[in-house]
Amino acid sequence: xxCFSNREPSMIAPARDGPRAxxxxxxxxxxxxxxxxxLTKKPALxxxxxxxxxxxxGGADATVAAGPREEATVVAVGSGKGGTGKSFLATSxxxxxxxxxxxxxxxxxxxxxxxxxxxxxxxxxxxLQHLLAGQATLADITLATPxxxxxxxxxxxxxxxxxxxDHELAGFGRxxxxxAADCDVVILDCGAGIAPQTVLTMLCADHVVLVTQSEIAALxxxxxxxxxxRPLRQxxxxxxxxxxxPARGQGDRAFEKLDEVTxxxxxxxxxxxxxxxxxxxxxQRRLGQPPLVVSDPHGTTANAVRAVLDQLExxxxxxxxxxxxxxxxxxRFKEHRLFLE
Numbered sequence: 001x002x003c004f005s006n007r008e009p010s011m012i013a014p015a016r017d018g019p020r021a022x023x024x025x026x027x028x029x030x031x032x033x034x035x036x037x038x039l040t041k042k043p044a045l046x047x048x049x050x051x052x053x054x055x056x057x058g059g060a061d062a063t064v065a066a067g068p069r070e071e072a073t074v075v076a077v078g079s080g081k082g083g084t085g086k087s088f089l090a091t092s093x094x095x096x097x098x099x100x101x102x103x104x105x106x107x108x109x110x111x112x113x114x115x116x117x118x119x120x121x122x123x124x125x126x127x128l129q130h131l132l133a134g135q136a137t138l139a140d141i142t143l144a145t146p147x148x149x150x151x152x153x154x155x156x157x158x159x160x161x162x163x164x165x166d167h168e169l170a171g172f173g174r175x176x177x178x179x180a181a182d183c184d185v186v187i188l189d190c191g192a193g194i195a196p197q198t199v200l201t202m203l204c205a206d207h208v209v210l211v212t213q214s215e216i217a218a219l220x221x222x223x224x225x226x227x228x229x230r231p232l233r234q235x236x237x238x239x240x241x242x243x244x245x246p247a248r249g250q251g252d253r254a255f256e257k258l259d260e261v262t263x264x265x266x267x268x269x270x271x272x273x274x275x276x277x278x279x280x281x282x283x284q285r286r287l288g289q290p291p292l293v294v295s296d297p298h299g300t301t302a303n304a305v306r307a308v309l310d311q312l313e314x315x316x317x318x319x320x321x322x323x324x325x326x327x328x329x330x331x332r333f334k335e336h337r338l339f340l341e
Contacts, residue, residue, distance in 0.1 A: 070321045071180040072105075074329045075312070076205035078190040078198065079212060080221025085243040086211040088282060090189035091119040092293045092305045093312070097319060098148030103183040105142070107152040107176070109201045110191040112162040114154025120145040121288060124153035129161055131175065132168045138175055147294050149187075152179065164197055169337060176204065177330030185319050186329070193221070194228045202229060204333040207237040207316035209273065213244050214254035223261055230266045232336060239271035239315050241308055244278040251275025273311040276304040 077090040087110070094106040108116040108128070117124050122143050130136035143151045155161045164172065180186050188205060191198045202208050208229065212222035222240065229236060240258060242251030255272045263269045279301040282292060289295060293302045313319055327335075 068323055068325050069181075069328070071177075071324055071328045072103075072183045072186045073207075073316065073319050073322055074176075074180060074186045074188065074205045075316065075319070076109075076188040076190050076202040076208045078202050078208060078210055078225060079192045079218075080194075080210070080223070080225045081218055082192040084192070084211045084213050084218055085276070085282070086192065087115055087119060087189055088292075089209070089211050089241060089243065089276075089305065089308070090187055091116055091291055092302075093309055094149035094185075094187050095120075095147045095291050095293050096306060096309050097185050097187075102185050102320065104149040104185045104187065105152060105179050105183045106149050106187045106189060107179065108154035109188045109198075111154055111164065111197065112156070112158050112160075113191065114156045116151060116189055117143075117153045118287060119285075119291060120147055120149070120151055121290060122146075122151060122153075124151075127153045127155045128172070129155040129158050132164070132171050138178055147291050150183070162195070166337070169197065169200070170334070173204070173330050173333035173337070176333060177328060180329045184321050194225055199225075199228055199232070200333065200336055203233050203236065203336040204329050205236070206322075206329075207239065207312070209312065210238065210240050210270070211243050212240060212254070212258070214242055214246070214250050219254060219258050223258060226262055226270060227266065230268060233332075234268075237271070237316055239273045239312065241273045242275045245275045246278050248275075248277070271311075271315045273308045273315065274304065276301060276308065 075093075077086055077093070079086040090106065094104045097104045106116060106120075108114040110116075111128065114127070122145050124141065124143060126136045126141045128141065131138060131141050138152070141152060143153065145151050176186070188201055190201050202225075210222050210225060212218045226238060229238065240255055242254050245251040245254075252272075252275060255275075259269050259272070277300060279292075279299075281296065281299070282301060285292065292299070293305055296302055
């Protein structure tokens with residue numbers, strides 16, 4: 001018995017010699033017909049299954065334009081827990097970078113609980129929700145703000161934005177590539193915690209800034225974010241800001257504890273950008289008021305944020321356009337979308 005006798009007979013090709021050549025042609029035609037029929041059937045993979053298959057084996061969504069080009073430096077601002085002052089820092093950094101002559105776009109990636117528009121004094125009519133649903137273009141939703149930086153606003157109170165589909169995430173990655181191609185610095189104000197699409201957004205950045213506080217719960221959650229990011233991308237730069245510090249030097253001591261734990265368990269430390277004191281003026285801001293770094297540019301908090309930005313420029317390199325070789329922000333986003341599966 002031939003070694004292949006137990007295989008499905010219809011899938012075994014006839015020999016090509018002698019009078020059986022015609023049989024070979026008929027067999028090949030039948031195989032093509034079966035293949036076409038199979039492609040028209042409902043696929044066994046779900047939408048995310050098809051997405052991972054395409055990304056692994058070169059589907060239409062798996063390629064990114066190659067070749068050297070310039071794009072913005074991308075900085076993600078995240079936190080382990082809510083209430084650390086992450087959005088305050090993200091908007092303040094965007095304003096200060098604009099004052100230093102950079103073309104800055106702030107993207108509110110706290111997808112379902114966005115608030116950057118409130119801190120920058122604008123009222124969006126359309127948001128990321130409309131962009132990802134195909135109801136608006138990137139130009140339609142991008143806003144100029146009174147303080148200078150452009151804003152791509154997120155949605156607030158929209159539950160489905162907290163769990164984007166694979167198709168929507170792919171579209172978001174493409175839009176990040178378009179944004180980075182058109183400015184000097186992109187700041188991603190990410191949601192708090194380690195939800196998959198939040199981690200994915202941080203992974204696509206050139207540098208991640210984690211905002212924490214000196215209390216144990218905030219430090220524990222900041223370490224949880226670091227622990228999630230490190231195995232997925234060893235080369236990503238990460239730095240910490242300790243915000244709302246009640247006394248000078250307390251942020252430094254809190255960071256030392258966090259860095260010690262991080263080095264012990266991940267064999268790699270994180271950078272330190274400094275501390276920002278607890279300022280009641282931040283909490284007293286009202287709608288319509290300009291950011292504190294504009295209204296009180298020489299105050300204690302504005303000076304502390306400016307010092308954080310100086311340290312960030314040293315840690316992440318000059319925050320400006322830079323050369324990339326194929327694997328820019330869109331490429332990193334597509335690569336790490338596998339994390340969601």
